[in-house]
Amino acid sequence: MDVKAIRQEFPILQQEVNGHPLVYLDSSATSQKPASVIDAVNNYYREDNSNVHRGVHTLGTRATEKYEGAREKVRRFINAKSTAEIIFTRGTTTAINTVASSYGQANLEPGDEVVITQMEHHSNIIPWQQVVKKTGATLKYIPLQDDGTVSMEDVKKTVTSNTKIVAITHVSNVLGTINPITDIAKVAHDQGAVLLVDGAQGAPHMQVDVQKMDCDFYAFSGHKMCGPTGIGVLYGKKELLEKMEPVEFGGEMIDFVNLYDSTWKELPWKFEGGTPIIAGAIGLGAAIDFLNEVGMDNILEHEHKLADYAMKQMRTIDGISIFGPEERAALVTFNLDDVHPHDTATALDAEGIAVRAGHHCAQPLMRWLDVTATARASFYLYNTEEDVDRLVDGLLKTKEFFGNVF
Secondary structure (H helix, E strand, C coil), X not given: CCXXXXXXXXXXXXXXXXXXECEECECCCCCCCCHHHHHHHHHHHHHHCCCCCCCCCHHHHHHHHHXXXXXXXXXXXXXXXXXXXXXXXCCHHHHHHHHHHXXXXXXXXXXXXXXXXXXXXXXXXXXXXXXXXXXXXXXXXXXXXXXXXXXXXXXXXXXXXXXXXXXXXXXXXXXXXXXXXHHHHHHHHHCCCEEEEEXXXXXXXXXXXXXXXXXXXXXXXXXXXXXXXXXXEEEECHHHHCXXXXXXXXXXXXXXXXXXXXXXXXXXXXXXXXXXXXHHHHHHHHHHHHHHHHCHHHHHHHHHHHHHHHHHHHCCCCCEEEECCCCCCCEEEEEECCCCHHHHHHHHHHCCEECXXXXXXXXXXXXXXXXXXXXXXXXXXXXXXXXXXXXXXHHHHHHHHHHHHC
């Protein structure tokens, strides 16, 4: 894997920030975009801009072919059985809310349980909080081990015959924990529950096979995997999606509209009301092409080495706390003693280094960690060991500066 050549594909990485070459370590928030993705979106607007499905003219046909072609690329990327199981959404948040609002409200009642974990992003907590309030169901949490992982013993204890939905992240956006999805799916199914996986931090970084995982729903976002913002995917098993009602109503998703009742199109279009996110889907298709060309196994191996190197180098810094397990995805969440994470991020930015600081949309996890906020460096296929070295040097400067101030 030629990282130097890959970096040349990303125009934004060629700049300086605050007088220093940019080191972008915030890909868990959003990844950067290669020229091929930028060009795919531009070319759609320049050459093929038209609404899809409804037109019989040439532009409409070309736009539809590219839009539906992107759906087939997504299907192959996650190994779904059919494009009917691939629904385009605005992102992971919309995808999870669709399942909670449609499947959840229709299938939960008092006495039922929804099971999640404290490591979840708010997008995989709040929809379930809302649906259990509306249905009278109960929200339960699988406890975390001291290192931020879950044990299968605790999963089996928490998921009961009353559990109807298990919703868990594939990869924690704070801890880097990689959850054993296939094993969790078996436990859920043995108890008659369905499994939704928040794949926002999984799909960009590793090969996803929804059939092998046997998850019932899998949600992810394009912008974290080199695609545009505003486009995401909900995968769902066809037999479940067919029974679910749409949550948005209007054009595109209808079959027949009468004065007092209407019927819906077949899958996947019954869940895609209104003019869809055409350019976003085309851009996501181009991002998948790019990732496939590099190779997901190559990306995973590269990131694993980077995470190991980053942990080793960062642990040489006195007064640093690193959160999460040893075996992790390509991110490191940390704090410097006596330095607020926002100050850390601001000082690093002065050195041209972009990291994320705050609660990372995971306030329950922050309370479990007994911190108010953390800093996070997250890596992707375009990052290098030199980027890690710049980060460590920047942290040492930050520590020295604030040590002198206080």
